[in-house]
Amino acid sequence: MLPGYALRCRMNVLPPCLNSIKSEAPAAVRCEACPAPWMHCSVRKFQKGQYPFSQGDAQGYVYRVQSGGLTLFLSLANGRRQVVDFAFPGDLVGLGSHRQFQFTAQAITRTELRCIPRDELRLQSLKDARIASMLYETAAFQLEEAYDHILTAGQRGSEGKLAAFLLAMSRRNVHHGDDPAVVHLPMLRTDIADYLGLTAETVSRTFTNFKAQGLIKIVDQRHVRLIEPRSLVRLANAIAASG
Amino acid sequence: MLPGYALRCRMNVLPPCLNSIKSEAPAAVRCEACPAPWMHCSVRKFQKGQYPFSQGDAQGYVYRVQSGGLTLFLSLANGRRQVVDFAFPGDLVGLGSHRQFQFTAQAITRTELRCIPRDELRLQSLKDARIASMLYETAAFQLEEAYDHILTAGQRGSEGKLAAFLLAMSRRNVHHGDDPAVVHLPMLRTDIADYLGLTAETVSRTFTNFKAQGLIKIVDQRHVRLIEPRSLVRLANAIAASG
DNA sequence: CGGGCCGATTGATCTGGATCAAGACGGACG
DNA sequence: CGTCCGTCTTGATCCAGATCAATCGGCCCG
Incomplete structure (x- = not known):
């Protein structure tokens, strides 16, 4: 206060x-x-x-x-x-x-x-x-x-946090012209981590994890394509859930 | 959003x-x-x-x-x-x-x-x-x-979270008449836990922990006396710190 | 083209808090 | 006064994520 x-x-x-x-x-x-x-x-x-x-x-x-x-x-x-x-x-x-x-x-x-x-x-x-x-x-x-x-921030689970972050960024961020599914992440991994209450390493691992699951595609270090936004929404809502 | x-x-x-x-x-x-x-x-x-x-x-x-x-x-x-x-x-x-x-x-x-x-x-x-x-x-x-x-919520560390919560409650809560150092916590431990992103067990353990350190005194389940507010401030600010 | 630097990624280990489980307390009510 | 039930506390175990450490990669600049 x-x-x-x-x-x-x-x-x-x-x-x-x-x-x-x-x-x-x-x-x-x-x-x-x-x-x-x-x-x-x-x-x-x-x-x-x-x-x-x-x-x-x-x-x-x-x-x-x-x-x-x-x-x-x-x-x-x-x-x-x-x-x-x-x-x-x-x-x-x-x-x-x-x-x-x-x-x-x-x-x-x-x-x-x-x-x-x-x-x-x-x-x-x-x-x-x-x-x-x-x-x-x-x-x-x-x-x-x-x-x-x-x-x-209160959600347990790095996946839920990062999914929520990606969705929020895709909503508010100006997409790079052509493709609305590509989210621009100009900030450092460290900043994302400090935003979510995680470490940069965990953020990085979770990105890799999402990629392996086919939920996203990493265009480059600053651009991510959302492949399965539905699944991300599910992760963001049913936080740290078993399924 | x-x-x-x-x-x-x-x-x-x-x-x-x-x-x-x-x-x-x-x-x-x-x-x-x-x-x-x-x-x-x-x-x-x-x-x-x-x-x-x-x-x-x-x-x-x-x-x-x-x-x-x-x-x-x-x-x-x-x-x-x-x-x-x-x-x-x-x-x-x-x-x-x-x-x-x-x-x-x-x-x-x-x-x-x-x-x-x-x-x-x-x-x-x-x-x-x-x-x-x-x-x-x-x-x-x-x-x-x-x-x-x-x-x-973004702070790592149950002690920092609970310390911040106690201080915030002591600031906004109506103290029970006589003693301003006694904080009234009418809500359930579960509610505190869900507020801080912890579990009720961890909240309870952290209370016990504070009590053992002499930082607080538990008057009853709904009232806590702050013995060492300075230390609580330190915990709340230097979150999850080594000291 | 090659070195240096910063940030991202990956790996290995450790730990704080979640989870599962059991007992203690305390208020409500007969 | 005793039982019951919800809440709180305490204990034991496990795991997600922190931490420590190393490597990778791009980018800048000479």
Whole structure:
């Protein structure tokens, strides 16, 4: 119950003023469809492995992932990490009413972040019910995902965890154009492990296991084709079951 | 990512109209301090073990726990349960924009629930930014707790999990009057186990273990005195550490 | 083309917690 | 006061996954 983990929200529940923000747009954009004020935005670029922000940093902006991706994690006293989420293009990171980031973000690959002034957004949300409702819906959406994550993390069984993870990633991830059955996994095996509460070795073994069972096909280290999604669903739901 | 887990929120971030709802108040209360409309509320009573609502039930009300407590859990295909949260007096259960409950509630003891019409609350939130902001704050608060739970569930080590749980309960639980170091644990060991992703046996053994280490004192089966909260914090933070 | 590096995979062993099994406690009720 | 039943605790065994260790593989860079 540390105060104020920052929120991440999805683009598709944002007002047009934020949806319309493009890399090519001028730094200050005006939204005609909603009463949000001018948003003065800049874009920052990060190399793979860099930390856009860390636990405890003052939180002046809400970030929108333009390209690349982020791993969001909590550091523990003994050096362990708990990955709480990943963020991909279109996702917003840093909503919430607190002054400091409660987790650290690390760039998975070269990543561009658009910086949205946090105070302006918050100010407007207090004035306009539509914006506040949007934020509420967004937080509720996040909460659903978090419960799903709790379910996954609490599940015994590496197979159930990894199956749930693959299915979740296939739902939210942008598939690489042509084939919707191919899931893109840009993050490290270590990150997947810390997300699921496993070790990298177990993640690797379970991938191999799935491959041997014919459930997936490993295109390359960053792409997996789901051959038997039905079976994966069964594994994800009937966790650590006998059958 | 099943749509719409219901939300539970804390009393202290609710508008006065909801805060002022008491068991003794008339069923319909008028809030003068905020524009929320008349709320026609009834009170329902449940015996220990009963299910106020189940996964998939139509969600007509937001419930406020008046007395007693609830275990909120997801049922899995193989009969396992994942407890996602507990609700105690003052907590609200069932916020969110979806039409069905996504989890089941079970009364821990004899429990009274005040039923707040969900549609009215939602309608008002769309009109009034203050209410919507309140809902947002509430959801954000819930999300913090959920991240905390993810952290706990993802932690290796029964000691770290149980220590984190005891500390969390001591923070949110109403202490029994006199002694703030005594934590009330009204739920079954099984519920604690399903909350933490352990078995009831392991929970029991870990309690015994803590007792033997002098970290806690077991007053009775439902009350635990924290003797060395510092050590518990260390266990909760430096999870599964060597020391 | 060849070396160095980091991450992924695979192998071998160990252990914490699950599981199976039995007993102890305690409240409800006659 | 004693029986019953559900819960909690304790004990013994087993196994999934952690850990330790080695190899493999791709990628960058010279």
